[in-house]
Each structure stands twice: as structure tokens, then as C-alpha cells.
Amino acid sequence: MNKGDAVDLVFRITAAVTRGFHHVGALTQTGRLRWYAANMAIGLIVVVLIVASA
């Protein structure tokens, strides 16, 4: 009966979600520099837009 401790699920799920983010994040690490540059540029544009609109 509940040998695995149901309360622990909260923490195990948190850990699993974090690990999921790690895997998704790791996918973007491709070594293609042009992609990195493009992403940085997009990020910069977003920041500028936020600053400009505020």
C-alpha cells in the first residue's frame, strides 16, 4: 500500500520536468554557429522591442 510514497511524486515529477527541459535545451546545441547568431539577433530584437515599448 503506497510503498513508493505518493508524496514523493511531487518531487519526482519536478525532477522529470527539469530533466525534460534539459533534453529540449540540449537539442538546440547543434554547433551551427549561424543558428546561434540568428537566435542572438532575434533575442536582441525582442529585448529592444520590450525596452522601446516601455
Next chain:
Amino acid sequence: MVLFVVILALLAAGVVAWASERLSKDAPRLVSILAFGAGLVWSAVLWLDGADAGGLYAAMDWPWITRFGIHLALEMDGLSLLMVALTMFLGIVAVVSSWDEIEVGQGFFQFNILWVMAGVVGVFTAMDLLLFFFFWEVMLIPMYLLIAIWGHEEKAYASMKFFLFTQISGLLMLFAILALVYVHHGATGEITFSYKALLDAEIEPRIAIWLMLGFFVAFATKLPSVPVHTWLPDAHTQAPTAGSVILAGILLKTGAYGIIRFAVPLFPEASADFALWAMLLGTVSILYGGAMAFSQSDFKRLVAYSSIAHMGFVLLGVYAFNELGMQGAIVTMVAHGFSTAALFMMAGAIQQRLHTREMAQMGGLWKHAPRMGTMTLFFVIASVGMPGLGNFVGEFLALLGAFQENWVMAVVATLGIVVAAVYGLYLMQRSFQGTPNPDVASMRDFGLREMSVMAAMMAGLVWVGVYPQHVLELSNATIQTLGILP
């Protein structure tokens, strides 16, 4: 002065133990035994000498980082003395319980044990919040290493879980400490981390409740209380025997000590408002821990869950906010230190002999090892709460205190004692009694070394159980000076 020397001596003994590995295999553990033995004698001498007029056994206050009002302030009152003596005693038990369990890194192993205990002595005596936090962290890292290096099959998972739980809850406490100092600075213009100065801090109730929760979460995680208890079964099960003994015997008590010394006195009104919830958490811990213990098939895991149930009584007693409850909590801390340390030592001994912790692979062990069986029976009965042994006194007083405050909660919590009898006797039945397991051909019984520490722990439990006044006097002095009771 003397307290600082003791902490430094334990740290130094750790280094000596590590270095002495070159001399012989036995040298490191002999250094540890000597260090803890000397510490135990020292605490006994302090106790026999008696306290000074202010109720203190030792005190010192040196400036450390004056710019931020941080002091090397250490003080030992009755409660601290009780806990430090228990620390030294269980240090010896821990070393003996892992006597021939550790194959590699004997020196570094003893180094870690001595450093954990140095941190623990610091935690039990610190009178400066930053110093307290510092020692809180000193405890953590050697303990992490003990599990991560010498643990069992899932040591990486268990040690990381232990580390994250303690570290994250510790950060909440650090945040609360800094906020408390900031608020105090805003009111008085003085930056200080001194415990005594901060006791008088005037804090808005709206803020106080959050700061109190910061402390409470850190201590409740260490205690542990449901729902932040889940690191404990993993850490205890995977730790080497000495690690389990230290974790259950002492580290859990630092959580209880923190609540009694810091969370409640620093925020008396906020704690009083929160008392009902804390008592509820205690009651839930008692019943949930008990039910979980009963569901386990792993000897060590069962004992680990039973610790959660026992520490629930501490929470219940402290937040009853009366003398009986507080006394009960403190006696439970001491008695649980003895009884659980003994049961973890037993679990380690069985695992070393049978290479399993599963109770399904035990059964009828009494036939092979009658001394181990007798010892297990004694400590199971003690942790079930038989009158005449320490645990009964503690749990009974805690329940009595809780009854005056909230009788419904006390009645429900009392059911926890019935649950304890169920899982305790079930543990005994599955491992030592019943039909002998044909797979177990023979098993070495306890020798003189193991029996002598077992006898010392039995004597401790009988002492606390039959004549609890010694413990009560020490703890009462602290309860009166803390002035947390209405």
C-alpha cells in the same frame, strides 16, 4: 572559548584521522573514537560541574566580521549540553557501527564523520545567526560525501536528493535571516546577527509570518515533517551504517533544535498563530510515517519511515506551547537518538551479513544470532513506546501537552502509537522470528564490540525512561530562559 576549542579539536581530529590512514588501517577509527570519547567525558564534566548563575555551562563571544555585526558567539545551556553530549555519544556509536563496513578510504570516512559532528556541535551552540547558518552548511557537505561515496546501490540519487532538499530549504532560512537583520537594521540602525539582539526585534506581523516560515521550512525539512520528508527514506536507506546513525540520531535533532531555539523564540506571535498548522503537520507525520513504515519491505527503509513518525511527536509537542509538550519534545529527541541509532546499527549489521535489506529474505534469524535478536526486540519495544523506556516518557509528555492545547489532535496522534506497535512487531516478526529462511545458512552474531555500544544505548534508554528528571532538569532550564511559553 572552550566551545570553540572543542569544535576546532573535532575538525583537527578529522585531519589527523585522514592523515593517520598511512600508519595503519585501524588508526583513523581509533582517532575518531578517542575524539568522541574525550568529547563525551568533557560534556559529562560540564554537566557535573553545573551551570553558572545565568544557566550557562560555557560561553564565548568574539568579534568576527565586525562590519556586519557578526560574532563568533557560542553558548551552551541545558538543551545545548544535552544535545552535544548525545552528539558525542552517537559519534562513538557511529564509528563502531561501521567498524568493518568500510573497505576503501577509511581515513577520509572518519574525516567526514568528525567534520559532520563538528558542524553539529556548532549548530547546537551558535548564538549568532550567520554563524548558525555557517555550521548548518558545514554539517551538510561531509554528510553528502558520506552517502555519495560509501552509500549503497542508489547512492548518487539519494545523496543528491538529500543535498538539494537541505540546501534549498537552507537558502530559505538564509533569506529569512538576512531579511530579519535588514528589518532590525531599519528599526534600530544597527546591523547585527546576534541572536540575543534579534530576539527583541520588532517585526510587523505581516512580515514576521513569512520570516518565521523561512525558518520553519528549513527546520521542518531537516526534522523531517510531511510533506518535505521524502529525502529521508532514500538518504537513510542508501547511507553507510555510520551515516544512517548520524542522520537519524543527530541531524534530525538539529531541525527540532532549530525550531525550539530559533523559529519559535524569534517569532513568538507568528509561531503562535501558526501553531495549529504545525501541530497538524506533526499529527499527519505521525500517522503517515507510521502507515508508510508498515508498507515497506526493506528493513532500513521501515526504520527510516518510523523516524518520520517519531519526529512528528516533537513537532506536536513544541507547538502545543506548554511546558509538558516542550519537555516531551526534548525527551523524545534524546530517546529517539538512542533507539533509532540502535535500529539502524542493526539494519547495517544485517545487511553486512546477509547482503540484503529485504525482510522477505530474512526470517528466523534469531536461531543464528540470538544476541542480535534480543537487541532488536529491545529497541523495537522501546520505539513502540513501552513504559519504563525513554521513548514512552517523551511521547507521553508530548501527547499530554498537545491534549491541553487541542484534544482532537492529541487523540488522533495517539493512534500513531498503535500504528507504531503494528509496524514494530511486524518488523520483528518478519526478520528475527517465524520460520527460519532456508537461504540463510549461518550468520555471525554480535561480538563484544557491538554488544558494548548496544548495552550503552540500552542503559541510556532505561535511564531516560525510569528517571527522566535528569533530562527534564536540563531542558527545563532552557525552556524557562527562552521564555517562549505564555
